[in-house]
Amino acid sequence: MRIGSERRLAHLRLLEDPFYHCLEEGVDQRAIDFALAAGQEAAELAMQRHGQRPDQIAAALRVPVIYRNEAVQAGPSVLLSEYRSRPPSIILYTSPLGEVDQLIAIHGLEDLLGLVEVTPVHLAHELYHHLEAKKLTPGTSGFRIETGRLGPLRFHTGLPSLNEIAADRFATTILSLKVPPKVIEFLTLWRLNRDYACGQLATLQALPA
Numbered sequence: 001m002r003i004g005s006e007r008r009l010a011h012l013r014l015l016e017d018p019f020y021h022c023l024e025e026g027v028d029q030r031a032i033d034f035a036l037a038a039g040q041e042a043a044e045l046a047m048q049r050h051g052q053r054p055d056q057i058a059a060a061l062r063v064p065v066i067y068r069n070e071a072v073q074a075g076p077s078v079l080l081s082e083y084r085s086r087p088p089s090i091i092l093y094t095s096p097l098g099e100v101d102q103l104i105a106i107h108g109l110e111d112l113l114g115l116v117e118v119t120p121v122h123l124a125h126e127l128y129h130h131l132e133a134k135k136l137t138p139g140t141s142g143f144r145i146e147t148g149r150l151g152p153l154r155f156h157t158g159l160p161s162l163n164e165i166a167a168d169r170f171a172t173t174i175l176s177l178k179v180p181p182k183v184i185e186f187l188t189l190w191r192l193n194r195d196y197a198c199g200q201l202a203t204l205q206a207l208p209a
Contacts, residue, residue, distance in 0.1 A: 006172070007032060009182040010165045011207045012200065017161035022147045029208075034143045035162035039169025042128055042137035052174055054123040063130050064089045065123065071096045076196040077189055081122035083129035090126040092119060096188065103187050114178035121181050124171035131170075132163060140166050 010032045014020060023031070050060040058065050066089055072079040078096045083089075101117045103109070110116050132139035140162035148155040168181045189197035 006036070006169070006180045008204060008207045009180050010036065010168070012182065012204050013161045013164050013168075014159070015203065015207075017159050019145065019147060019157055019159055020161075022145055022157075024145075027145065031143055031145075031159055031162060032165060035140050035165035036169045038138060038140045038162070039128060039166035040173055042131050042139070042166070043170045043173035045137065046127070046131070046170075047174065052176075054120050054127055054174060057127055057174075058090065058123065061127070061130060061136075063127070066091045067094050068092070069095050076193045077185075078192055080118070080188065081126050083126040083133070085130075085133045088130060088134070090123060090130070092122060094119075097122065099191065100184070100187050103191060109187075112178070113184065115175075118184055120175060121171050121177065121184060124174045125167045125181055127174075128167035128170035129163065132166070139163070 011028065014028055014032060020028075046057055050057040055065070064087075068091055071093060079093060080096050080100070081090065081092050084091065097117075097119050101119075104113060104116060104118075115121070128137075131137040132141075141158055143162055144156045144158050146154055147157050171177065171181050186197060186200070189200065
């Protein structure tokens with residue numbers, strides 16, 4: 001679907017970045033290119049070393065995967081997964097993940113999305129965060145922007161959203177997804193906060209492809 005293109009969805013993530021307002025004209029597209037390339041590079045390296053199954057990659061990297069039943073509120077949505085670096089671990093929240101799986105089954109979205117369960121998508125996404133946190137891949141930290149000046153001093157920062165864009169590309173490549181993970185995220189938003197989901201979709205439609 002055209003309005004759900006990977007680049008447009010990546011741009012939507014970039015809009016949510018706390019430093020988006022610091023970007024000069026045209027830098028947003030370069031930032032997206034950088035993040036997508038970082039995710040692709042990490043995926044290709046992971047597949048060469050560990051195969052294409054996220055659970056096998058997690059086992060090879062010795063990253064504990066913890067399953068918890070509770071739902072955790074995260075702004076207008078619910079947290080389905082997260083990566084924690086101290087100690088390294090990936091947490092998958094089975095109750096909300098199961099609700100998304102039910103939505104896919106009830107509405108017959110298996111063929112459209114190319115999957116019947118979303119747990120592997122979230123596991124793959126969080127695996128990228130582990131690779132970047134442990135510097136097992138170049139990642140997105142090399143992309144920096146100027147945020148201010150004080151005389152001869154220049155202040156620079158990275159863009160946190162690029163990490164998420166790269167993680168989505170990593171999951172898309174590892175699992176050969178038909179649609180980017182952000183599309184699957186909209187299923188959750190639509191179920192839990194339809195007004196917010198509609199607002200996100202309106203913003204999405206206005207972005208460049």
